[in-house]
Amino acid sequence: MKLPAPHPNELIYSTVARAGVYFGLVSPKQLLDEVFADRKVIATLDLPSHLQSIVGLLSGTGLYDLETLVYKHTLFPLYAPFVPEHIRQKAIKRMSDRADGAVHLMLGVATSRIKSVRTFRFCPICMERQLHTYGEYYWQRDWFLPELPVCPEHGCLIDTSIHLDEHRHQFVPLNPACFTTKTSNKYVANDLPLALAAAELLEQPAQQSPTFAQWTHFYHEIATESGCGRGKQVDHEKILNLVCSRFDIRYLENKGLLKQSQSNSFWLRSIFRKHRKSFSFFEHLIVWQALVPALSVSEIFIKVRRYAPETVLKKSQSSVDNAISISDECRMYRQKWEALVLQHGVKPARHQATGGSLYAWLYRHDRDWLLTFNEQQKRPLKTVNNRVDWHLRDRQLVRHLIRIHLLSENHPVHQRMSATWLLNQLPHKNSVAKKLHKLPLTHQFLVRYAESVTEYQLRRISQFIVESREKHMEIRRWSLFRNVGLSEQRITPDTMKILDSLTYL
Numbered sequence: 001m002k003l004p005a006p007h008p009n010e011l012i013y014s015t016v017a018r019a020g021v022y023f024g025l026v027s028p029k030q031l032l033d034e035v036f037a038d039r040k041v042i043a044t045l046d047l048p049s050h051l052q053s054i055v056g057l058l059s060g061t062g063l064y065d066l067e068t069l070v071y072k073h074t075l076f077p078l079y080a081p082f083v084p085e086h087i088r089q090k091a092i093k094r095m096s097d098r099a100d101g102a103v104h105l106m107l108g109v110a111t112s113r114i115k116s117v118r119t120f121r122f123c124p125i126c127m128e129r130q131l132h133t134y135g136e137y138y139w140q141r142d143w144f145l146p147e148l149p150v151c152p153e154h155g156c157l158i159d160t161s162i163h164l165d166e167h168r169h170q171f172v173p174l175n176p177a178c179f180t181t182k183t184s185n186k187y188v189a190n191d192l193p194l195a196l197a198a199a200e201l202l203e204q205p206a207q208q209s210p211t212f213a214q215w216t217h218f219y220h221e222i223a224t225e226s227g228c229g230r231g232k233q234v235d236h237e238k239i240l241n242l243v244c245s246r247f248d249i250r251y252l253e254n255k256g257l258l259k260q261s262q263s264n265s266f267w268l269r270s271i272f273r274k275h276r277k278s279f280s281f282f283e284h285l286i287v288w289q290a291l292v293p294a295l296s297v298s299e300i301f302i303k304v305r306r307y308a309p310e311t312v313l314k315k316s317q318s319s320v321d322n323a324i325s326i327s328d329e330c331r332m333y334r335q336k337w338e339a340l341v342l343q344h345g346v347k348p349a350r351h352q353a354t355g356g357s358l359y360a361w362l363y364r365h366d367r368d369w370l371l372t373f374n375e376q377q378k379r380p381l382k383t384v385n386n387r388v389d390w391h392l393r394d395r396q397l398v399r400h401l402i403r404i405h406l407l408s409e410n411h412p413v414h415q416r417m418s419a420t421w422l423l424n425q426l427p428h429k430n431s432v433a434k435k436l437h438k439l440p441l442t443h444q445f446l447v448r449y450a451e452s453v454t455e456y457q458l459r460r461i462s463q464f465i466v467e468s469r470e471k472h473m474e475i476r477r478w479s480l481f482r483n484v485g486l487s488e489q490r491i492t493p494d495t496m497k498i499l500d501s502l503t504y505l
């Protein structure tokens with residue numbers, strides 16, 4: 001078994017789908033078993049979770065850690081710079097394991113007007129290049145920019161009739177033969193520059209998120225610089241006019257960006273006030289293109305990060321402010337949520353009839369309070385949850401080890417696959433090493449399959465001999481030693497015996 005390495009800009013979703021094709025696994029459940037050892041994993045295009053399994057399966061390449069996968073092969077970089085740093089970090093952590101929708105909530109995707117793309121689509125020109133360069137097709141992440149149905153490079157994108165929700169546990173590979181109904185996707189000229197900027201966002205390296213204070217400063221300054229300042233204030237009317245003259249009104253209306261434009265809480269006003277919540281990447285891009293069109297995305301981040309990260313409020317002060325400033329509406333939501341949680345507990349409360357929407361509202365408007373409150377409610381339960389089902393874990397770990405072992409057959413590991421090396425590939429590796437006495441199957445596996453030094457040397461040697469034969473190269477002992485990284489000193493007596501028995505060496 002072999003998990004193919006992701007192609008540039010390929011969604012992890014797509015890599016898993018290709019793996020299914022490689023292994024010839026027809027049943028989606030079987031693919032879930034092989035890759036995640038968990039049949040409940042939901043196939044997610046934009047912000048997938050359970051990435052630790054993928055990191056494990058790609059560990060032989062030495063190229064993919066969690067952060068690399070998240071930043072190069074998901075849509076995470078579209079959202080990351082706009083949420084506070086602690087949320088960014090929490091989201092990455094959740095993406096490594098089970099997320100249960102938390103990542104979409106944290107990043108505002110679940111509650112924002114800007115929705116994830118739910119149907120498959122592709123760019124035929126990109127596909128031609130894929131076939132030419134890699135000999136196969138794959139889902140590219142820049143085809144799935146929310147609100148922007150356009151390939152940033154070529155413009156056109158073709159919609160398929162295949163809806164992601166119809167395949168919750170299935171990873172559908174990109175195979176044009178399978179898409180019967182295709183409709184040409186209409187995009188508006190305005191989408192293209194925004195998609196280009198979004199593609200630039202995707203290219204940003206993993207880095208700390210700017211703080212709300214930095215965003216506040218940045219927006220205040222660009223308002224002043226574009227002549228929309230009024231003393232220390234911002235002239236919101238002028239800004240609206242500027243945005244409307246850059247993008248045509250109908251375009252903005254279609255994207256839902258002019259809703260409640262007269263209201264005091266209109267997003268285009270709020271973004272120029274003190275930031276208290278995150279704005280979507282789309283809202284940021286709209287303002288950037290209208291007010292600072294000459295700046296690239298990278299230049300904007302450099303500018304934003306130059307401001308002081310924090311206008312520090314003393315903790316007691318901010319909580320007093322908070323107590324005074326919470327609205328009646330907020331108080332009502334808090335009380336309802338408290339009642340629901342006290343009755344059912346945090347997680348079940350979210351699944352009650354009104355629980356989901358209460359949670360979402362509080363998450364958007366009163367996040368700090370909500371997270372603190374929920375955390376407090378969880379604490380007493382923790383001791384109960386700590387009980388590990390060792391038998392279950394043992395079986396999961398062994399399955400994981402078998403996968404690593406199978407993977408190594410097609411994807412040779414360069415180090416010796418010692419017991420320590422194998423343990424290091426596992427989730428919860430530290431506790432596993434300490435609790436081996438509770439994990440008989442895992443223990444057995446390590447005893448049986450961990451490579452001895454001789455086995456390792458012989459594996460490298462036979463690999464070299466096979467490769468040389470394939471290339472019709474003559475095998476000399478010195479070239480074998482050099483290529484395999486062995487020396488007369490390091491070679492074990494057993495390996496030496498076998499080498500000596502090979503007459504052609």
Ligand SMILES: [Zn+2]
Pocket residue numbers: 123124125126127151152153154155
């Ligand atoms: Zn394209």
